[in-house]
Amino acid sequence: MRIAIANDMPLAVEALRRALAAEPEYQLIWVASNGEEAVNHCRDDLPDLLLMDMLMPGMDGVEATRRIMHDTPCAILIVTSDVERNMSRVFDAMGAGALDVVAAPSLGPQQVLDAATVRRKIHNIAWMIGHKTSRSVKPTPVRSADNRGKRLVAIGASAGGPASLVELLRQIPADFPASIVLVQHVDEVFAAGMAQWLGSESNIPVRLAREGEVLQPATVLLAGTNNHLYLAPEGRLVYRREPADQVYRPSIDVFFESVATYWRGEAVGVLLTGMGRDGARGLKLMRERGFHTIAQDQASSAVYGMPKAAVALGAAAEVLPLDRIPTRLIERLG
Numbered sequence: 001m002r003i004a005i006a007n008d009m010p011l012a013v014e015a016l017r018r019a020l021a022a023e024p025e026y027q028l029i030w031v032a033s034n035g036e037e038a039v040n041h042c043r044d045d046l047p048d049l050l051l052m053d054m055l056m057p058g059m060d061g062v063e064a065t066r067r068i069m070h071d072t073p074c075a076i077l078i079v080t081s082d083v084e085r086n087m088s089r090v091f092d093a094m095g096a097g098a099l100d101v102v103a104a105p106s107l108g109p110q111q112v113l114d115a116a117t118v119r120r121k122i123h124n125i126a127w128m129i130g131h132k133t134s135r136s137v138k139p140t141p142v143r144s145a146d147n148r149g150k151r152l153v154a155i156g157a158s159a160g161g162p163a164s165l166v167e168l169l170r171q172i173p174a175d176f177p178a179s180i181v182l183v184q185h186v187d188e189v190f191a192a193g194m195a196q197w198l199g200s201e202s203n204i205p206v207r208l209a210r211e212g213e214v215l216q217p218a219t220v221l222l223a224g225t226n227n228h229l230y231l232a233p234e235g236r237l238v239y240r241r242e243p244a245d246q247v248y249r250p251s252i253d254v255f256f257e258s259v260a261t262y263w264r265g266e267a268v269g270v271l272l273t274g275m276g277r278d279g280a281r282g283l284k285l286m287r288e289r290g291f292h293t294i295a296q297d298q299a300s301s302a303v304y305g306m307p308k309a310a311v312a313l314g315a316a317a318e319v320l321p322l323d324r325i326p327t328r329l330i331e332r333l334g
Contacts, residue, residue, distance in 0.1 A: 004038070007033070039071070050076045076099060087193040151177060155183070158278065168325055174218065176334060212237070228251050269294070275306070280313050
């Protein structure tokens with residue numbers, strides 16, 4: 001896989017070089033010291049994956065991500081320091097189309113990069129852009145909880161998801177009578193910050209889903225760990241490691257399929273912008289189970305990968321622009 005780096009810190013660049021050198025299939029093709037250089041390099045020699053820092057002189061990583069995804073789209077992994085202080089920038093970049101983020105220290109003589117974590121993230125993204133079919137969990141049918149009369153909106157998102165989720169949640173009223181569960185491809189290190197950020201833009205409270213809790217109306221729960229969020233037969237949310245070989249963590253397919261199997265109330269499945277195919281199979285199972293399903297349309301998607309896969313499978317009963325989705329949720333469940 002052809003990989004590029006956008007980072008102006010020599011120690012960080014050298015650490016990333018060493019991390020990449022440990023994998024013979026990774027080829028470093030160029031290094032940019034600021035966002036403008038990265039944009040220009042992508043026009044001339046587009047990588048499969050760009051490791052993008054947020055804090056660079058001149059054009060920062062957010063604007064560079066936005067321009068690259070508009071002009072010459074490629075997979076982007078944010079590798080940046082001081083994530084807590086720059087959380088809003090990280091989510092802005094993910095809203096523009098960056099796939100994932102990994103924290104890197106401001107590398108000094110006594111600091112080392114967590115190379116194993118970086119390589120794991122790169123491996124996952126390589127799997128995603130290879131469009132391989134994911135192995136989904138197949139729950140053993142057992143007696144389900146009686147949640148008839150209750151309402152649920154199950155939403156999955158990946159690249160471009162944070163910005164799309166903000167736009168969607170802004171239009172959901174405070175008295176919305178359904179539970180909302182979000183599965184966004186984001187590392188657990190950043191999940192709490194994302195929940196807080198989404199909550200600041202939403203009319204209803206947003207928080208991380210807790211192990212064992214029961215869904216409540218007018219509440220948004222965000223999958224909060226690197227394990228998969230799963231609706232258990234008794235109607236509670238749980239986290240589980242299996243399927244262990246599923247590289248999307250948390251997986252949208254795993255959650256959607258558990259809803260299709262165990263939810264007995266009303267439900268709508270929504271698949272938003274993202275690269276790859278995660279969520280398409282699960283959305284199809286929800287539709288086959290009789291639930292209404294919606295995929296975001298191409299024009300309003302930052303990355304038209306997951307919704308496109310869902311449409312190709314016949315998983316989406318409706319394909320809608322992002323600004324129409326909240327209205328449909330209110331019409332069907334409100």
